[in-house]
Amino acid sequence: MKPFIRYIKPLWFPVIIVSILSLLTVAGTLYIPTLTASIINDGVLRGDLDMITNSSMNMLIVALLTVLSAILGVAMSAHISASMSKELRNDLVTSLQYFSLRDFTHFGTGTILMRTSRDVEKIQSVLGEGLNMILPMPLMICVGLGLTFYKSWQLGLVILVVMTCMILTIIFIENRALPLIKAIQLKLDDITDTVRDHIVGMPVIRAFNRRSYENKKEICMFTETAQLNRRLRQTFAIGLPTILILFNMSTVAILWLGGHNVSMGSLQVGDIIAVIEYANLILLSMLMAIFVIIDIPEAIVCYTRIRELLEHKNSDIFPEPYNKNDTNLDSYPMNHMANLENSKNIAASTSTSTSTSTSTSDDTPLLEFCNVTFRYDNAESPTLENISFTVHHGETLAIMGDIGSGKSTITNLIPRLFSIESGDILFKGKSIYEWNVDDLRARIGYVPQRAYLFTGTVDMNVRYGTAPNQEVTTQDVENACRLSKADEFINRLDGGYQHMVAQGGTNLSGGQRQRLAMARALVRKPDLFIFDDSFSALDGTTERAVRTALHKELQKDNRPALISVEQKVSAAKKADHILIINRGQVAGYGTHDELANTSTVYQQILASQEVTE
Numbered sequence: 001m002k003p004f005i006r007y008i009k010p011l012w013f014p015v016i017i018v019s020i021l022s023l024l025t026v027a028g029t030l031y032i033p034t035l036t037a038s039i040i041n042d043g044v045l046r047g048d049l050d051m052i053t054n055s056s057m058n059m060l061i062v063a064l065l066t067v068l069s070a071i072l073g074v075a076m077s078a079h080i081s082a083s084m085s086k087e088l089r090n091d092l093v094t095s096l097q098y099f100s101l102r103d104f105t106h107f108g109t110g111t112i113l114m115r116t117s118r119d120v121e122k123i124q125s126v127l128g129e130g131l132n133m134i135l136p137m138p139l140m141i142c143v144g145l146g147l148t149f150y151k152s153w154q155l156g157l158v159i160l161v162v163m164t165c166m167i168l169t170i171i172f173i174e175n176r177a178l179p180l181i182k183a184i185q186l187k188l189d190d191i192t193d194t195v196r197d198h199i200v201g202m203p204v205i206r207a208f209n210r211r212s213y214e215n216k217k218e219i220c221m222f223t224e225t226a227q228l229n230r231r232l233r234q235t236f237a238i239g240l241p242t243i244l245i246l247f248n249m250s251t252v253a254i255l256w257l258g259g260h261n262v263s264m265g266s267l268q269v270g271d272i273i274a275v276i277e278y279a280n281l282i283l284l285s286m287l288m289a290i291f292v293i294i295d296i297p298e299a300i301v302c303y304t305r306i307r308e309l310l311e312h313k314n315s316d317i318f319p320e321p322y323n324k325n326d327t328n329l330d331s332y333p334m335n336h337m338a339n340l341e342n343s344k345n346i347a348a349s350t351s352t353s354t355s356t357s358t359s360t361s362d363d364t365p366l367l368e369f370c371n372v373t374f375r376y377d378n379a380e381s382p383t384l385e386n387i388s389f390t391v392h393h394g395e396t397l398a399i400m401g402d403i404g405s406g407k408s409t410i411t412n413l414i415p416r417l418f419s420i421e422s423g424d425i426l427f428k429g430k431s432i433y434e435w436n437v438d439d440l441r442a443r444i445g446y447v448p449q450r451a452y453l454f455t456g457t458v459d460m461n462v463r464y465g466t467a468p469n470q471e472v473t474t475q476d477v478e479n480a481c482r483l484s485k486a487d488e489f490i491n492r493l494d495g496g497y498q499h500m501v502a503q504g505g506t507n508l509s510g511g512q513r514q515r516l517a518m519a520r521a522l523v524r525k526p527d528l529f530i531f532d533d534s535f536s537a538l539d540g541t542t543e544r545a546v547r548t549a550l551h552k553e554l555q556k557d558n559r560p561a562l563i564s565v566e567q568k569v570s571a572a573k574k575a576d577h578i579l580i581i582n583r584g585q586v587a588g589y590g591t592h593d594e595l596a597n598t599s600t601v602y603q604q605i606l607a608s609q610e611v612t613e
Helices: 004-044 049-097 101-107 109-116 118-134 136-151 153-200 202-207 211-264 269-293 296-311 333-338 340-358 407-413 437-442 458-463 474-483 510-522 540-553 592-598 600-608
Strands: 367-374 384-391 396-401 422-427 444-447 528-532 561-565 577-582 585-590
Touching: 004 049, 004 118, 004 136, 004 269, 049 109, 049 118, 049 296, 101 109, 109 118, 109 153, 109 296, 118 136, 118 269, 118 296, 136 153, 136 269, 153 202, 153 211, 153 269, 153 296, 202 211, 211 269, 367 407, 384 407, 384 577, 384 585, 396 407, 396 600, 407 528, 407 561, 437 444, 444 510, 458 474, 458 510, 474 510, 474 540, 510 528, 510 540, 577 592, 577 600, 585 592, 585 600, 592 600
Parallel strands: 396 561, 396 577, 444 528, 528 561
Antiparallel strands: 367 384, 367 422, 577 585
16 A cells, blocks of 8 residues: 555655745745835834835735745645545555455445545645645744744744644644544445435335435434534634634734833834734744644544555455465455556466467366355355356356345356355366456456446447457447347437436336346357346347347357356256256256256246246
């Protein structure tokens, strides 16, 4: 994980420019009171009009240069903070790409959304404001105090005492605010999750008339967050009145001591005016910096939360002997981040040799499960236990079983969305944990149980299935849609293939989403298709047409295989083999005729669907 200074280090030149501009701004700001004192002492009191005119012109020039340097400093600070946030977001996205599904479940959608959006924005805001307000503060204090002590050491001590009181006030406030800020961040994560669930599940909430219940739950969460915010604001409320009192008391003390020194002849009237301006500028600079410093604890909490994502290692533990493979991309996402381009080049070079070595004869199974056992986090018993089967090129495997028996889990293990506990999974005769993960997934066309589409055009969603370095033409997209029968409704949409799809495909029906998801897998032209109950939303006529087109696709030169999770025996009986899963174990494996005679579970499925041989 990059320390925060690593995000600033590439921006060293803009930081130097901002520092120089801050120095010029401070020098110009403090030079104006010095000119004011000179005008009063040498011009006003002596009646020298020429001196007043010349000094006033110099003051105007200095003021214009000070304003110009301040504007340039703000613009450069904005550039630095925006560049930092861009790199931080890039690292977050790269890190999240190598999270396992377990990791996403562990953190939760709400907190990930908050950390990648609001937390980054908070850090960017504090950095930009800090460069504008905190960076000039030490220069303002050092130069201002130096000028004050030069004129009167007693007045310099007054400003120093007031500054010390202000610093102690800030430390006290920060120590009380930090725990409250952490608690508020956690509450905001919970609110994000809850509101997201309510928006997505609004039809269910209304259908079951649960609005009052959900409203009470939201009010409870909002009330707890409001109480924490009120305590936080009460803590911050102590600071501003205290600082303003100190601010005004410093002016009173300077006038009292300054008047005494003037009466003693050791100080001039113009010097008192200058010292008051110095004190105002110093304390005002501190006051402006305080408003940013107050936000620093929250920014620290935000960066700590972001570091948890950046430093988190993939929680999947690979089976022996692959769990010690240091070169695995999913096991070591941060190493991959540091050497991203190099890893891609290595993967590309090994991909060619892998393709050659794995292009074996049809005698070698395309996919083979060897006594695979898998369990989810904190599960007492395995979800899958001792699963074994083989799939050859051009074959079709149907997986059937009760709800929750582990059918979808099997399909998730093949592209390494989860890692197994024991056993092995061979793809083209080679363990999937020895494959480069990107190269492995490029050879698989996966249609998940929930057909999810992204915001964009129909054409973009289909091309989303394109494998790396694969050239896909418009004709390829149209062919894939024709095979999945998606072209039937695409041609009726406004704009056709350029029709905009809403997030999640909510402006399309369930069947239309499924057909586009199939087209997305078909355009990849993989070695293995995985359909996880992907025909459930299709009508009978469309389903038969898609299955017929898919069967023809399996007979092409590369002879891809198909694994399909099925609910209907009428579809499964046409597969070359059927795998029956019951409570996470293999309850039967063979053809329809073989299982109809040997498998009790399959016979029960036949009876429940009233299927006769």
